[in-house]
Amino acid sequence: MESSHRPIVPSSGGPIGLFDSGVGGLSVWRALVERLPAESTVYLADQAHAPYGPRSLSEVRELARAAAGWLIEQGAKLVVAACNTASAAALDDLRREWPRIPFVGMEPAIKPASERTKTGRVGVMATPGTLTAPRFHHLVERFASGVEVHTQVCPGLVEWVEAGRLNGPEVMADLRRLLRPLTAAGVDHLVLGCTHYPFLAPAIQQVMGDKVTLVDPAPAVARQVERVLAERGLLAPASSTPQHRLATTGDPTRFRETLAALERAGEIELNAAVIARKENARL
Numbered sequence: 043m044e045s046s047h048r049p050i051v052p053s054s055g056g057p058i059g060l061f062d063s064g065v066g067g068l069s070v071w072r073a074l075v076e077r078l079p080a081e082s083t084v085y086l087a088d089q090a091h092a093p094y095g096p097r098s099l100s101e102v103r104e105l106a107r108a109a110a111g112w113l114i115e116q117g118a119k120l121v122v123a124a125c126n127t128a129s130a131a132a133l134d135d136l137r138r139e140w141p142r143i144p145f146v147g148m149e150p151a152i153k154p155a156s157e158r159t160k161t162g163r164v165g166v167m168a169t170p171g172t173l174t175a176p177r178f179h180h181l182v183e184r185f186a187s188g189v190e191v192h193t194q195v196c197p198g199l200v201e202w203v204e205a206g207r208l209n210g211p212e213v214m215a216d217l218r219r220l221l222r223p224l225t226a227a228g229v230d231h232l233v234l235g236c237t238h239y240p241f242l243a244p245a246i247q248q249v250m251g252d253k254v255t256l257v258d259p260a261p262a263v264a265r266q267v268e269r270v271l272a273e274r275g276l277l278a279p280a281s282s283t284p285q286h287r288l289a290t291t292g293d294p295t296r297f298r299e300t301l302a303a304l305e306r307a308g309e310i311e312l313n314a315a316v317i318a319r320k321e322n323a324r325l
């Protein structure tokens with residue numbers, strides 16, 4: 043795409059683009075909006091293809107390419123792959139395909155968890171895609187020497203968040219079952235390695251108990267976005283009036299319902315954000 047007629051040159055007036063398989067990336071979006079209040083954003087929830095976790099890396103790579111391409115068409119000056127699975131599968135390819143666009147991705151926060159653990163045992167909740175990708179193994183080799191890393195795939199949790207269900211007996215029962223091995227292992231830090239999971243943080247904390255620290259990388263990612271924009275002279279002027287647009291590849295009614303549930307739970311504040319189906323969300 044970069045090689046086609048019109049070179050893509052990011053401009054400071056453009057929005058920050060973010061994408062995820064669904065609403066999970068909004069846990070990154072909210073950190074970004076808090077840190078950079080003058081910035082506009084455009085968010086794509088690829089709900090027609092969610093969840094990404096059980097898909098092959100090559101499938102996720104194609105979906106990530108389509109999502110990033112759409113955000114860049116919308117004028118995104120930087121793209122956040124607000125999805126650990128897509129970052130593990132596709133970040134290098136996206137950077138190769140659009141060399142002028144800065145990309146920021148997610149990775150499980152193994153480094154801070156390994157630095158802070160007192161028991162020498164950390165847990166990681168993530169999708170199969172994230173945990174089987176070579177990136178994850180490099181991360182463990184590089185930052186967790188001498189630390190036991192206990193991984194846990196969590197089928198069903200993405201679906202609960204997509205349904206706007208952040209607690210209640212069924213969610214708690216799933217969490218208790220999924221987290222039992224991590225409690226038994228005595229982890230004192232638990233990395234939320236999927237952007238959907240921070241929305242379940244109060245429920246996860248309840249199951250793990252107060253002695254376990256949950257690690258959400260979103261604030262660090264927001265700082266990284268700020269650094270990259272500043273380095274490239276792409277920060278929006280402080281006087282800008284930000285606009286936020288959220289689009290889905292799936293059913294917009296369902297999308298709105300999930301967003302409303304996240305708002306009611308106090309997890310996000312959408313204010314005047316524009317919500318649309320992808321096809322109707324073009325500038």
Ligand code: DGL
Binds near residue numbers: 063094127238
């Ligand atoms: N929120 C995503 C992640 O961070 C994707 C979850 C999924 O679609 O399976 O991995």
